[in-house]
Amino acid sequence: ACSSKYVLSALHPMWQGPLVAPGGNRQSPIDIRVRKSVFDPHLKPLTPDYDPRTCSQIWNNGYSFLVEYDDTTDKSTLKGGPLEDNFRLCQFHFHWGESNAWGSEHTVDRRLFPAELHMVHWNSDKYSRFEEAVMEENGLAVIGVFLKIGKRHEGLQKLVDVLPAVRHKDSVVEFTRFDPACLLPSNIDDYWTYAGSLTTPPLTEAVTWIIMKQHIEVSHDQLAVFRSLLFTSAEEEVQKSMVNNFRVQQSLQGRTVRSSFT
Numbered sequence: 184a185c186s187s188k189y190v191l192s193a194l195h196p197m198w199q200g201p202l203v204a205p206g207g208n209r210q211s212p213i214d215i216r217v218r219k220s221v222f223d224p225h226l227k228p229l230t231p232d233y234d235p236r237t238c239s240q241i242w243n244n245g246y247s248f249l250v251e252y253d254d255t256t257d258k259s260t261l262k263g264g265p266l267e268d269n270f271r272l273c274q275f276h277f278h279w280g281e282s283n284a285w286g287s288e289h290t291v292d293r294r295l296f297p298a299e300l301h302m303v304h305w306n307s308d309k310y311s312r313f314e315e316a317v318m319e320e321n322g323l324a325v326i327g328v329f330l331k332i333g334k335r336h337e338g339l340q341k342l343v344d345v346l347p348a349v350r351h352k353d354s355v356v357e358f359t360r361f362d363p364a365c366l367l368p369s370n371i372d373d374y375w376t377y378a379g380s381l382t383t384p385p386l387t388e389a390v391t392w393i394i395m396k397q398h399i400e401v402s403h404d405q406l407a408v409f410r411s412l413l414f415t416s417a418e419e420e421v422q423k424s425m426v427n428n429f430r431v432q433q434s435l436q437g438r439t440v441r442s443s444f445t
């Protein structure tokens with residue numbers, strides 16, 4: 184699986200360190216200026232094909248909670264869209280705020296969302312392991328989906344119910360038969376795509392970002408359970424709520440954001 188051993192928390196040096204990776208000219212996240220995005224008629228429909236049986240565990244890595252998938256075979260894959268190769272799903276996670284007013288990493292014309300889902304995939308045509316792909320410029324593809332507060336998301340509830348079991352950093356529980364496709368919006372043909380980076384260390388410029396135009400809805404109470412997680416491990420004397428686990432926005436530096444729609 185692709186889970187990082189990078190322990191990240193609000194106190195992580197990265198959050199005090201350089202806000203832009205030294206020498207980085209394709210860093211993420213960014214603000215998506217809709218009117219500056221360029222329609223690309225050659226962008227194909229995205230074809231995710233996920234097998235819920237590859238879902239294996241959920242863990243709190245001290246930065247977010249990751250739902251991990253067995254990526255040792257091509258069972259849960261992503262093709263199409265801006266991608267030339269076949270990509271394998273390795274994990275999904277979220278970023279959120281302490282209030283519903285902010286929390287997403289990307290913004291659309293400066294509009295913030297309360298949370299953002301990231302589904303992380305690696306290029307299994309060119310590389311044999313996630314750890315290899317994460318260092319290469321065409322190594323990763325991450326689907327971003329904005330969350331809005333509204334009606335309860337029935338598919339998400341199975342995940343929300345298990346979060347108390349991974350309240351502390353480094354806690355892990357078995358989590359199986361979860362179909363990540365249930366978290367995608369009904370329309371996945373309309374998206375923006377651009378060349379960027381991981382938004383957590385090592386901030387490598389390996390990511391083809393695919394940001395969905397259509398958001399999904401979750402209830403206020405469901406998002407409140409995200410905020411009940413902790414950055415800190417059970418042993419630490421001071422417990423810190425896992426909130427505001429997003430990176431500051433980075434400059435576009437001449438990049439073009441393409442859209443699959445007019």
Ligand SMILES: NS(=O)(=O)c1ccc(C(=O)O)c(S(=O)(=O)NCCc2ccccc2)c1
Pocket residue numbers: 185186187188189244246274276301303313314317325380381382383384385
């Ligand atoms: N916001 S994001 O999509 O850029 C992202 C956030 C967190 C992580 C993570 O692993 O914690 C990841 S990850 O699963 O790609 N891991 C990156 C760190 C890593 C590097 C090398 C080997 C293992 C993990 C990505």
Ligand SMILES: [Zn+2]
Pocket residue numbers: 276277278301382
């Ligand atoms: Zn992320």
